[in-house]
Amino acid sequence: MNILVLGGTRFVGRAVVERALARGDEVTMLNRGVTGTAPAGVETITADRTDPAALRGALGRREWDAVLDTWSGAPRVVRDACGLLAGRAGHYGYVSSRSVYRWPMPIGAGESAPVVDADPGDEGDQDYAAAKRGGELAVLAAFGDRALLARAGLVLGPYEDIGRLPWWLRRLERGGRVLAPGRPGRPLQYVDARDLAAWMLDGAARGLGGAFNVVGPAGIATMGGLLEAARQVTGAGAELVWTPAEVIEQAGIAPWVELPIWLPEDAEYGGMHDGDVSAALAAGLACRPVEDTVTDTWDWLRSEGDPPARPDRPRHGLSPDKEEKALAMLA
The missing domain is CATH 3.90.25.10 (UDP-galactose 4-epimerase, domain 1)
Incomplete structure (x- = not known):
């Protein structure tokens, strides 16, 4: 695949880039160039994605098979990226969080559990749960069933x-x-960042869409x-x-x-270490x-x-x- 990674130098983003290269994918990273460096074989576009004009100029008219996004801040930033890429990317994978569920998270909660209220156009990023849910709504509005929402639980592993x-x-x-x-x-109940990355890339390759609790059993x-x-x-x-x-x-x-x-x-x-992850496991999640x-x-x-x-x-x-x-x- 030809993949655009928004971020890519820290934790899950870095794991995504390394896994994509190991798969033989062509990888482009877009980030501010502040943290980390791109590995060999990766094209880097330097831009501040919080600036809509800068993002538009950086993306140009290029197209990608899939986009993977790890953004945790203001939902408006996700909305802007999705608006620019909806007609130029076949798939959008968003690293969300199980924090989108209303607190306290019920024991055994699956993807249908109630979620927090959020606004995809929100400029704030102080409420992590609302920010992630707002990001989900932005991705869904632009990509519909071509959107993969990975509601990650506790993420561990190298680069943390x-x-x-x-x-x-x-x-x-x-x-x-x-x-x-x-x-x-x-x-x-946790997931290794590398297993999360592998699952999202495999899902992108086969056009997997929807919301999944992505964490080990x-x-x-x-x-x-x-x-x-x-x-x-x-x-x-x-x-x-x-x-x-x-x-x-x-x-x-x-x-x-x-x-x-x-x-x-x-x-x-209790629900933080006891959620229903049967859907992700059925969709191929493998944990080391x-x-x-x-x-x-x-x-x-x-x-x-x-x-x-x-x-x-x-x-x-x-x-x-x-x-x-x-x-x-x-x-």
Whole structure:
């Protein structure tokens, strides 16, 4: 295929570009040229897509078989791109999020679960859920059944610039007693960015359309399995100290952000690691073992170093003081 990737230098976008090249696709990236560099064999168009005139000039009259878009900001930016490309691209794959579902996300929620209200012309980008849903509406309005909405869940793997799995790896690298949240058998639900990329590209090639929850099945890994894999790969001999959820709450530690990936097993958070992904699996989603994701992420961190923190996301990780306090409470 001849593919246009809007972005392409960070996390999922980078995984998309690498997978497309491995497939033998012709790849064009459009971005501001601020973060990362294009791999060999990729054409780069430098433009600020938030400027409609600049985007129009950069795209010219060219045509592509498929477009893949990872935008997380104002929906208006997605709408502008779709308006320019609707007659010049056969397929539009948009990396959305399961955050588009109304909170709290029901346990076992499928694609028909209620979604948040959103405006595809919205200029704001502060509400992540509304921004992603607005982006979905913009893509659907322009491409209809030629639109693939990948409602990704928790995304892990190499190039992660959110700081979830990288934080755990760096914490375990320091060694000592490490607060391990909840119980080791707590099921997780996530997708490796490379598996997400492969699924979206395969879907583009066969004209797959519609909305899909794109994340591995519930229990594809456990919190214990992930942290043990991280402990093994860092080789630091850290001690995992499993800490009940009530102690974590009493210590004032926030799940998900201060303790990345982990969420309590209750009605409010339960749906985040227990969604219905049968449609994506039936459409060919294949997920690699957690050990591979952890090992490859560690190899990337050692090779390229930690990426700069993203200004549009909260800083993830637990401070040493809070960790020590919680461990003292447990004792």
